[in-house]
Amino acid sequence: MSFQDKISALMARPGQDPVAKDDVPWWMKFAGRAVGTIGGFLAMALGVSVCITLSATGILAGIWQILAGFVLICCEAPCCCMFVEHVQKLADFIESRPYWNRAAVYVGLSLPPIIFAFGISSFIGSGLIFATGVIYGMMALGKKATAEEMRQAANADNTPVAPSGMRSNLVAHAQPIGFSGAPVFDSNV
Template sequence: MPDLESNQKPEQGGANDVTWGFKILGRIIGTLAAAAMIILGLMTMIGFSGSCLLAGILMMAFGGLVIMIEAPIFCQYFQWAEMVTQFVDNRPYFLRAGLYLILSVIPFALCQSVSSFLGCGAMFVAGTFYGVIAVGKKGDAVKAATAAHGGAGYQPQVNNDDSTLR
């Protein structure tokens, strides 16, 4: 019987240690952040300055891009949208986190209003969540200290002296 798992390429650039729950939660957070960015981008466009108009347009465009990445079912009639989604899905999570953080900073730098703060803030939270996923699980402190000190015979120092408590 052939080994089926050896023929499959790794997802997310080798990030197989991410649970399916975090993957789905990341998609949900990204989709909600993109929807918020689109809606609040429309509200940002109502401002009286040209920079707020440009920021609102960028927020709506960036929100559409993130919707296409996170929830391709909404863009199923665009054949090129599937290629973009597959391209981003085959990359590590830290690149997606960086993309979302950059996409959230640009419109807010143009127009500092409440609606742009909320919309860009939602996208910033999604980027931060993907950044946390990219970092991964926290390691064991004793194993890290053992590796840092050469590994052989390392014992963590524990203060059991009760005189320091008085």
């Protein structure tokens, strides 16, 4: 066990598996956290400016954006909300979910403010929430294959199949086209 593994085991959460279960690079995990934290704070701040429009849809979009930013901060940086009672339970629940669940929730949270009151404040605030969802969606897709694995998969799919005869069809068991003549239209109908 290397020194880095020992330090990682000491810094792990209680009950956390010491071996990572996914192949997501460390920089992508930090990017998701950073964009989520910064995006949550900006979404809340810009949500206030969306509320100032004094239209019903603007107020609704601003409140939605403020709440979406707060949920994002609670999930991505629970240390910022440690005095709110159930934030750690929410953060642990979200942490146990797969990445695609986070991506779907964050993208779903980001769309209503943009739809209700499109403007620069709602676009930037909700856009950062959307970007966090995109990052988690990319994390859910997983690690890209090596170049050799992709070459092998491409060669396996492109193996040519020789035709079995002069009358071979593209579709198996396809019937030949019949020539029955031109259709007859009855004008008395």
